[in-house]
Amino acid sequence: MSLNSFGRMLRFTTWGESHGPAIGAVVDGCPPGLPLGEADIQPWLDRRRPGTSRFTTQRREPDTVRILSGVFEGLTTGSPVSLMIENVDQRSKDYSNIAGAYRPGHADYTYDAKYGRRDWRGGGRSSARETASRVAAGAVARKVIPEVAIRAYLVELGGDSIDRAAFDDAAIDANPFFCPDPTAAARWEALVDGARKDGSSLGAVVECVATGVPAGWGAPLYAKLDAELAAAMMSINAVKGVEIGGGFAAARLRGEENADEMRRGEDGRPAFLSNHAGGILGGISSGQPVVVRIAFKPTSSLPMPLRTIDAAGEETEISTRGRHDPCVGIRGVPVAEAMMALVLADQKLLHRAQCGTGS
Numbered sequence: 001m002s003l004n005s006f007g008r009m010l011r012f013t014t015w016g017e018s019h020g021p022a023i024g025a026v027v028d029g030c031p032p033g034l035p036l037g038e039a040d041i042q043p044w045l046d047r048r049r050p051g052t053s054r055f056t057t058q059r060r061e062p063d064t065v066r067i068l069s070g071v072f073e074g075l076t077t078g079s080p081v082s083l084m085i086e087n088v089d090q091r092s093k094d095y096s097n098i099a100g101a102y103r104p105g106h107a108d109y110t111y112d113a114k115y116g117r118r119d120w121r122g123g124g125r126s127s128a129r130e131t132a133s134r135v136a137a138g139a140v141a142r143k144v145i146p147e148v149a150i151r152a153y154l155v156e157l158g159g160d161s162i163d164r165a166a167f168d169d170a171a172i173d174a175n176p177f178f179c180p181d182p183t184a185a186a187r188w189e190a191l192v193d194g195a196r197k198d199g200s201s202l203g204a205v206v207e208c209v210a211t212g213v214p215a216g217w218g219a220p221l222y223a224k225l226d227a228e229l230a231a232a233m234m235s236i237n238a239v240k241g242v243e244i245g246g247g248f249a250a251a252r253l254r255g256e257e258n259a260d261e262m263r264r265g266e267d268g269r270p271a272f273l274s275n276h277a278g279g280i281l282g283g284i285s286s287g288q289p290v291v292v293r294i295a296f297k298p299t300s301s302l303p304m305p306l307r308t309i310d311a312a313g314e315e316t317e318i319s320t321r322g323r324h325d326p327c328v329g330i331r332g333v334p335v336a337e338a339m340m341a342l343v344l345a346d347q348k349l350l351h352r353a354q355c356g357t358g359s
Contacts, residue, residue: 006232008223009349010144012137012342016087017119018127024084025133027140029349030070032078034143041065041083041139048135048334055176055192056325061088065136076143083136087129101310101318105300112311128237128328131335138338144345148212152336153178155293157327158191158202160184178333196326201299204329208233208292208336210344213279215269215287216355217347224283225290225347232339233294238328241295245278290344294336296329 005013009029016023045063063085070081099120102108107126111118118124142150153172155162162181171182179185195202218225226244233242250258258276265271272288279290301324305317325331351357 006235007342007346009353010141010342010346012134012141014130014133014137016130016133017121017124018087018129019119019121019124020087022084022086023129023133024082025137027070027081027083027137030076030078030081030140031144031349032076034076035074036067036071036076036081036140036143037074038065038067040143041067041136044135044139044142044334044338045085045132048132048331055189055327056331061132063132081140083133083140085132085136098318098320100312101316102308103300103318103320104306104308105297126237128325128331131237131332131338134236134342135334135338138341141338141341141345145341145348147214148210148341148344150208150210150337150340150344152206152208152333152340153180154188154204154329154333155180155207156205157184157188157329158195158204160187160191161205177330192326199302199304201302201325202327202329203298204296204327204332206294206296206329206332206336208294208340210279210290210340213285213287213290213344215285217344217351218280218284219350220283223347223350224280225285225343226278226280226283228343228347229290229292229340232343233292233336236294236332236335236339238296238299238332239294240297243278243293244280245291246276247278247293250276285347290340292336292340294332296327296332299325299328 004015005011011029012025012027014025042065045065049061049063066084068082068084070077070079106123108118111126154177157177162179162184166181166183168180168182172178172180175182175185177185177188179188191202229244230242233239246258260275260277261273262270263273269287275288275291277286278292279286279288301320303319305319308316308318310316
């Protein structure tokens with residue numbers, strides 16, 4: 001299986017399967033001399049870890065990370081940083097009934113069509129378990145961009161949106177939905193409980209914002225910052241849509257409304273009067289907050305019977321046992337942050353390589 005790597009100057013590769021002995025990542029191109037230890041990575045993994053509330057999968061994984069290489073005396077050496085996370089709570093027998101049939105909405109059929117075989121234990125490489133490796137790699141990337149702050153949160157769940165006027169940053173880490181609107185979070189509890197009781201699932205929209213990104217990162221054509229971000233976010237399991245800045249709403253504006261007019265700021269640099277562009281103009285960061293939204297489809301693993309076919313092409317029904325997130329978008333929040341960090345760190349190093357400065 002090829003194409004398990006992402007990035008240019010800062011390049012990471014993930015490895016492992018959902019029900020294998022371990023998963024992990026190798027981060028190549030990390031500059032030397034950055035302070036890095038397992039304690040710098042673990043808090044980000046803990047935010048994504050399963051089983052932290054009744055609204056996520058009850059698979060019990062501590063997601064304890066080990067640094068195997070690339071760090072000496074607490075500092076990166078410039079060699080590849082290898083990270084490993086053991087799988088300790090696999091229940092492969094839960095998936096034995098799907099070994100010969102394809103789950104609707106999953107990659108079972110397409111993996112078979114491409115490779116002629118598939119790992120049916122939890123989906124193998126197609127499982128969202130792989131995203132733990134990305135979060136670990138993202139923690140390394142954050143060390144490359146200390147000037148940037150990245151914050152993601154849910155803005156919509158099951159079609160129910162937050163009230164932007166009630167946005168409270170402190171609330172994001174105070175509820176199990178990473179929701180900045182406490183009233184919406186209370187509504188979402190009932191929504192997710194209802195979907196789980198019905199044997200169903202819900203989709204969600206995650207917004208991710210990076211502040212402190214200087215003007216100049218990115219490229220005009222084939223390494224556009226927004227294109228790299230779109231590719232990174234679309235590579236996350238269950239993501240079916242990406243918006244930068246105003247996104248599709250920009251198509252409903254007049255030109256003068258969407259223009260992001262500028263005035264002279266106190267420091268002599270542009271002071272933008274709006275941010276419909278999401279902090280990116282012509283593929284290059286403008287110095288404004290970089291804003292990305294991603295849409296997660298509802299979880300495809302459902303206990304209710306669904307019509308499908310088996311590997312022989314015979315029609316049948318299938319229901320998926322096991323432990324699954326009723327809304328994958330919830331734990332997608334730290335994954336979105338990690339992918340934002342990995343792209344921005346890569347773009348910073350690319351900018352430094354061409355222009356000789358980090359900002």
